[in-house]
Amino acid sequence: MSATAYEQLHRDLQAFIPASRLISDPLRTLAYGTDGSLYRLIPKLVVKVDSEEEMRRILTLAHQHATPVTFRAAGTSLSGQAVTDSVLLQLGDGWRGWKIGPNAATISLQPGLIGGHANRYLAPYQRKIGPDPASINTCQIGGIAANNASGMCCGTAQNSYQTLNSMRVMLADGAVLDTGDPASRAAFRASHGALLDRLDELGQRTRTDAALAERIRRKFKIKNTCGYSLNALVDFEDPFDILQHLMIGSEGTLGFIAEITYHTVEEHSHKATALMIFPDIQIACEAVATLKSQPVAAVELMDRASIRSVENKAGMPDYFKTLPETAAALLVETRAMDAANLSAQVEVISAALTATPTLLPFQFTDRPEEFTQLWAIRQGLFPSVGSARATGTTVIIEDVAVPVPQLAAMTLDLQRLFDKHGYTGSIIFGHALEGNLHFVITPNFANPAETERYKKFMDDVCKMIVEQYDGSLKAEHGTGRNIAPFVELEWGQQAYQLMRDIKALFDPQNLLNPGVILNDDPEAHLKNIKPMAAVDPLVDKCIECGFCEPNCPSRALTLSPRQRIVGLREMARLRASGEDASRLQALSDSYQYQGIDTCAADSLCSLTCPVGINTGTMMLQLRARNRGALGRWVGDRLGGQFSAVTAATRFGLAAANLSHRLLGSGAQRAITGAVRKLSGDRLPLWNRYMPTAGALPEPDTSTTPGRPRVVYFASCASRSMGPAQGDPETDALPVKTAALLRKAGFEVIFPDDRSALCCGQPFASKGLPEQADAKQREVEQALLKASRNGADPIVIDTSPCSLRLKRNQQALGLKVYDITEFLHDAMLARLTVRKLPETIALHPTCSTTHMGLQTKLKAIAEACAERVIIPDRVSCCGWAGDKGFTLPELNASALRDLKAALPEACQSGYSTSRTCEIGLSLHSGRYYRSIVYLVDRCSQPNTS
Numbered sequence: 023m024s025a026t027a028y029e030q031l032h033r034d035l036q037a038f039i040p041a042s043r044l045i046s047d048p049l050r051t052l053a054y055g056t057d058g059s060l061y062r063l064i065p066k067l068v069v070k071v072d073s074e075e076e077m078r079r080i081l082t083l084a085h086q087h088a089t090p091v092t093f094r095a096a097g098t099s100l101s102g103q104a105v106t107d108s109v110l111l112q113l114g115d116g117w118r119g120w121k122i123g124p125n126a127a128t129i130s131l132q133p134g135l136i137g138g139h140a141n142r143y144l145a146p147y148q149r150k151i152g153p154d155p156a157s158i159n160t161c162q163i164g165g166i167a168a169n170n171a172s173g174m175c176c177g178t179a180q181n182s183y184q185t186l187n188s189m190r191v192m193l194a195d196g197a198v199l200d201t202g203d204p205a206s207r208a209a210f211r212a213s214h215g216a217l218l219d220r221l222d223e224l225g226q227r228t229r230t231d232a233a234l235a236e237r238i239r240r241k242f243k244i245k246n247t248c249g250y251s252l253n254a255l256v257d258f259e260d261p262f263d264i265l266q267h268l269m270i271g272s273e274g275t276l277g278f279i280a281e282i283t284y285h286t287v288e289e290h291s292h293k294a295t296a297l298m299i300f301p302d303i304q305i306a307c308e309a310v311a312t313l314k315s316q317p318v319a320a321v322e323l324m325d326r327a328s329i330r331s332v333e334n335k336a337g338m339p340d341y342f343k344t345l346p347e348t349a350a351a352l353l354v355e356t357r358a359m360d361a362a363n364l365s366a367q368v369e370v371i372s373a374a375l376t377a378t379p380t381l382l383p384f385q386f387t388d389r390p391e392e393f394t395q396l397w398a399i400r401q402g403l404f405p406s407v408g409s410a411r412a413t414g415t416t417v418i419i420e421d422v423a424v425p426v427p428q429l430a431a432m433t434l435d436l437q438r439l440f441d442k443h444g445y446t447g448s449i450i451f452g453h454a455l456e457g458n459l460h461f462v463i464t465p466n467f468a469n470p471a472e473t474e475r476y477k478k479f480m481d482d483v484c485k486m487i488v489e490q491y492d493g494s495l496k497a498e499h500g501t502g503r504n505i506a507p508f509v510e511l512e513w514g515q516q517a518y519q520l521m522r523d524i525k526a527l528f529d530p531q532n533l534l535n536p537g538v539i540l541n542d543d544p545e546a547h548l549k550n551i552k553p554m555a556a557v558d559p560l561v562d563k564c565i566e567c568g569f570c571e572p573n574c575p576s577r578a579l580t581l582s583p584r585q586r587i588v589g590l591r592e593m594a595r596l597r598a599s600g601e602d603a604s605r606l607q608a609l610s611d612s613y614q615y616q617g618i619d620t621c622a623a624d625s626l627c628s629l630t631c632p633v634g635i636n637t638g639t640m641m642l643q644l645r646a647r648n649r650g651a652l653g654r655w656v657g658d659r660l661g662g663q664f665s666a667v668t669a670a671t672r673f674g675l676a677a678a679n680l681s682h683r684l685l686g687s688g689a690q691r692a693i694t695g696a697v698r699k700l701s702g703d704r705l706p707l708w709n710r711y712m713p714t715a716g717a718l719p720e721p722d723t724s725t726t727p728g729r730p731r732v733v734y735f736a737s738c739a740s741r742s743m744g745p746a747q748g749d750p751e752t753d754a755l756p757v758k759t760a761a762l763l764r765k766a767g768f769e770v771i772f773p774d775d776r777s778a779l780c781c782g783q784p785f786a787s788k789g790l791p792e793q794a795d796a797k798q799r800e801v802e803q804a805l806l807k808a809s810r811n812g813a814d815p816i817v818i819d820t821s822p823c824s825l826r827l828k829r830n831q832q833a834l835g836l837k838v839y840d841i842t843e844f845l846h847d848a849m850l851a852r853l854t855v856r857k858l859p860e861t862i863a864l865h866p867t868c869s870t871t872h873m874g875l876q877t878k879l880k881a882i883a884e885a886c887a888e889r890v891i892i893p894d895r896v897s898c899c900g901w902a903g904d905k906g907f908t909l910p911e912l913n914a915s916a917l918r919d920l921k922a923a924l925p926e927a928c929q930s931g932y933s934t935s936r937t938c939e940i941g942l943s944l945h946s947g948r949y950y951r952s953i954v955y956l957v958d959r960c961s962q963p964n965t966s
Contacts, residue, residue: 028066031087031109035069038079043070043114048605049612052592053585055110057094058567060416061102061503062552065092065110072116074198074280080111081278082196084533092535093274095133095162098568099169100419101502103273103538105550113164115578115918118895122147123283128187130283133164136572139894141289148359149286152180155498156401159630160569167282169500170247170271174320174400175355177456178245180287182270183253189266190281194529201266202283220527221261221268224520228255234516241513245423245458245497247271249509249539250521268524273500274535276528290319290357292364294386295393298352299345301381306350307430309378310454313354314426316374317367322353322400323454325433331406331449337395341382349381352454353400355393356386364388403451404462405632408565411464413556417565418465418476420504422487423458423497432491436461439486443479458497467551477548484508503550506541555595560640561587563633570627570637575900575916580616583627583637589613590640618644620912622902623787624868645789657790661797664738665778671742676715678708679747706907711943713743713936717753718777719760722770729769732844733808734760735801735827737820738780739936740952746940749949755936759819759841762958766852771814773804781823787903798826802834812836817844819952821869821934822903828873842870842934845957846878850885853961861889863924863931865950867938868898882953883932886960893923901941917945924948932956 035044045054045068054068071077084091092106095113117134126147131140138159141150153166154173161171167182178184188202197214200206211218229235235256242253254267269279300306303325313321326349333342356371358364368386387393408417424432433450436459440448445463452459463479465472487493488511495505495512510518525532525540537546556562570583581589589609596606623638649657660667682690687710694708718741736756744754751758763770773779779801782794805816805827812835818824824840831838839847864883866876883890900906900916924931924946931950933939942950 027087027089028109031083031089032067034083034087035080039069039071039076043072044068045070047612048608049589049616050581050585052609053581053588054112055105056552056566056585056588057097057099057102057104058565059100059102059105059502059504060418060552061105061550063105063107063550065106066108068110068112070112070114072114074192077111077192077278077280078196078198081192081194084109085195085531088531088533090533090536093164093168093278095164095168096136096157096160096568096571097165098157098161099165099502100499101496101504103169103500103502103535104165106535113162117164119281126286128283129286130281131163132281133162133167133279135163137161137163137166142894144286145289147286148289148291150289151284152176152185152287153182156404157567157569160567160572163282164279167270167279168273170251170498171500172245172453172456172498174322174453177453178242182282182284183251183267185285185287186266186270187283187285189269189279189283191266191269192278192280194277194531194534198280199262199265200281201262207262217527218261218265221264224523224527225255225259225261225264228252228520229259237514237517241494244425244494245453245456246494247498247500248494248496248505248512249501249518250276250524252513252517252520255520268528271500273502273538275525275539276534288359290359292358292361292388293319293355293393294357294364294368294388295353295355295396296384296386297396297399298354298375298384299381300350300352301346301379302348303350303433304430305379306352307426307433307454309352309375310429311426312374312378313352313371314455316371317356318354318371318455319357320353320355320453321455323429323433323450323452323459324351324353324400324403325437325450326350327447328403328449328451331410332399332402335402335406338399345381353396361388400451403449404460405565405634407449407462407464409563409633411563412466413559413562414468414554415464415466416551416554417462419460419462419499420483421452421458421460421497421499422483422493422495423456424487424491424493426454426457428491428493429454429457429459432487432493433459435486435490436483439479439482442482443475445479453498456497457493468553473548473551477545480508480547484511488512501539503538503541504547506537506539507544507546509539553591553595555591555598557587557590557594558640558643560643561590561635561637564631564635565633567632569630569632570635573626573630573897575622575624575898575902576620576912578918579911579915580620583631583635586617586621586637586641587635589617614648617641618648620905620909622868622898622900622905622912622916624898624902626868626871626898629871642786642789642791646791647789649789653788654790654793657785657788657793661780661785661793664780664797665775668738668742668777672715675713675743678712679714682710682712682747703908706904707910709940709944710748711746711940711949713746713940716740716742716744716755717757719757719770719772721772722760722764724764724769726769729767731771731814732763732768733771733773733805733814733816734763735773735779735805735816735818735823736776737818737823737936738784740819741777743936743940745951746943746949749951751949751951751955755819755952755954758952758958759817759954762849762954762961763817765958765961765963766849767963771808773801773808775804779804781826783822783826784903786826798830801827802830802836805836805838806834809836815839815844815848817841819934819954820936821867821873821875825869825872840870840873840875840934841952841954842875842879842882843873845882845953849957850882852964853957854964855885855957855961857885858887858960860887860929861891861925861927862887862956863891863893863928863946863948863950865896865899865931865933865938865942866892867933867935870934871897879934879953882957886956889927891924891928893920895919896923899938899941901938903937906937906941913941914945917941920945921947
């Protein structure tokens with residue numbers, strides 16, 4: 023693409039795409055251009071596309087300017103199919119629509135919807151979509167369909183190709199076809215009749231070539247995502263059916279899938295799982311062949327190296343460490359719609375394996391807590407290798423497939439190739455029921471010799487799979503760039519030419535994702551390999567898979583955790599190499615806001631990261647490094663005068679509230695907005711849900727004997743911040759909480775000097791760890807004294823503070839309870855609760871999630887209200903301590919889906935953090951307050 027053509031395209035896009043969605047700066051093009059593969063290409067422009075009309079106009083302009091484009095959904099692809107050095111079209115928020123058909127037999131999905139969300143919507147009907155990739159809680163429908171992703175249970179029978187009902191597709195010239203709409207088909211026939219006729223001809227020619235047709239059918243009896251879905255030419259005669267099935271697995275090289283309608287499949291409510299240990303891989307694979315004809319849903323193979331990679335992790339069976347070097351395991355699951363059928367299936371499966379020797383007896387379990395732990399073994403394999411690899415090395419996961427009877431021989435051959443090329447310690451695991459295995463290697467491409475070693479290894483692997491087994495070089499991860507040079511090797515010249523004819527028919531200018539699936543460069547898989555520079559042990563294990571992204575509150579505003587790490591790695595590389603100082607400066611300048619300032623540091627990314635990386639902690643460290651001596655001095659002064667800080671906060675809130683009453687919301691907003699602008703956005707942003715001044719409860723003067731004691735520590739936020747003006751609840755949270763504890767029959771004890779106490783969380787979030795720890799120690803000593811050295815329980819009314827203080831409770835002998843768990847475990851039974859005829863919203867805070875208290879919070883809410891809504895697509899609220907005041911755009915971005923998710927009948931919301939509740943109120947248009955207020959409203963003291 024010439025610079026002139028790119029500049030013309032960019033200029034034309036500005037006519038209808040907002041500047042905020044046209045990204046061309048060095049940091050974000052680098053970060054947004056990264057996917058889960060081993061390749062890196064930096065796009066010249068990233069366009070966040072929000073609608074079909076925008077996409078149509080973009081493709082028309084790309085066609086006009088002869089500019090290549092690549093479509094991107096979640097970017098979890100592993101073979102390089104979602105990277106480009108041209109224009110990257112990133113799906114925005116406008117592509118998350120869905121509609122369930124009659125009896126939930128079908129579901130229509132837009133490509134930006136996360137796969138796991140589709141299954142959540144279908145769950146009430148006991149249905150799900152067929153594809154079940156391991157990344158289903160991160161990857162999006164567009165990627166699932168475009169890669170024909172499968173997974174552990176869907177096999178070849180329930181993938182996107184087999185469960186496709188209809189599709190809305192956009193071609194390279196901007197033409198749109200809805201294959202489920204007769205009018206759209208007729209219009210497309212009129213405008214693109216030549217294309218349909220050519221597809222019809224290709225299909226007839228392929229079906230009449232008996233040898234070619236039989237080869238295609240045989241190749242697709244096992245999992246195969248290498249090249250195009252040529253089976254469409256032999257499975258269907260209608261050119262519309264051929265067209266839509268060719269789109270499946272085409273990796274964005276033939277067109278854009280704007281919507282797909284799936285036939286749904288059963289989601290069985292009863293499951294049982296067994297872990298079987300066999301003497302060697304040969305016997306394990308023979309067992310797979312036996313299980314193939316049994317009522318099993320999944321059979322996962324793990325070699326001895328796989329087991330070794332997880333044997334030292336928490337929760338793993340002790341016997342793993344004593345297994346012989348030849349051992350292999352199968353994880354087997356069976357599913358049914360009722361318990362009786364499940365039990366019968368378990369008996370049948372067990373009987374079928376009676377003659378197969380095992381090292382240990384096996385037993386199926388239908389207990390969710392037990393089979394979840396068993397599956398954690400399998401799911402931990404890839405991340406365990408990723409976390410154990412040497413710093414700077416690249417994780418490469420490949421997947422191949424052969425007929426099940428050849429599985430054992432192929433596995434042994436693959437192990438021999440590991441030894442031959444020096445990839446010792448590499449692991450083999452996978453979906454054995456389909457003859458589909460994954461293997462993981464970790465080369466260090468910083469060493470120039472590594473590229474040649476990897477080349478020779480891939481050459482040998484591909485020749486072995488094709489020449490010895492006539493298998494699939496890509497079973498479910500897509501061809502991408504990594505296998506593109508080997509497609510002809512697998513398929514032969516005739517079928518490969520057929521693929522080229524298909525590409526030329528749909529994309530004659532080669533503008534859609536060029537270089538993917540079909541690539542004339544025999545060494546394309548060895549080029550543009552991403553560097554993995556060392557940054558810090560906190561993040562060096564990142565494999566850039568993107569699993570962290572759905573939880574990140576800043577992902578639609580600035581960077582996600584994966585992208586923050588990508589930026590850090592590139593800056594580290596530039597510093598180490600000494601090259602391109604101007605680029606390094608540009609990246610560093612952007613990174614302060616894009617990476618550090620707008621990180622909520624909620625650590626939710628660590629919960630979905632395969633290797634447990636906490637990018638929030640990394641950002642806090644960077645804030646601490648940037649804080650400087652003056653910042654630390656200010657932190658010391660504030661920590662030492664904390665009573666004055668909270669008093670000043672209450673005074674400021676009281677003054678703002680008085681001004682609000684006198685001026686009204688409109689004038690207040692205008693004046694404070696102008697003042698904030700004059701301050702360079704240093705002053706907090708006012709909004710109509712700002713809290714009034716807080717208050718503390720009076721000490722307990724009751725003399726009722728025999729009451730259990732509880733120590734109540736009100737956080738500095740709840741002490742300082744009362745309800746918002748206009749909220750029907752007028753009591754400050756500490757007053758309400760103390761009253762509710764007394765209603766439940768507790769004697770309430772307060773720590774000494776409570777107005778000066780702070781758990782340290784505000785200091786930690788500002789990058790002042792020493793001051794944070796000092797304040798935490800003060801609180802711990804005060805709570806030790808108040809609780810009589812840990813004899814009494816301690817209740818914290820704000821979840822972020824609870825989480826922080828819980829971390830040291832065992833060492834100190836304290837019994838710290840978040841308000842959620844104390845309400846659930848100790849208080850509800852001491853109250854008479856009447857369920858209110860209301861619909862309420864509930865927001866589990868990040869800290870609630872880290873403490874694992876979401877279920878208890880929901881149980882409390884459901885005990886108090888008839889209907890409880892926890893909105894989809896809302897995790898962290900992005901208020902992040904005080905960032906809702908100072909960086910309100912972060913809060914707005916994090917909660918952009920909140921209001922639309924709440925029905926009109928929902929008039930109030932509840933959470934467990936006063937600052938979070940400000941932003942939740944602002945962006946929902948409803949008052950959010952502590953769950954304490956809900957329990958108080960619907961409860962009375964027990965009279966029994």
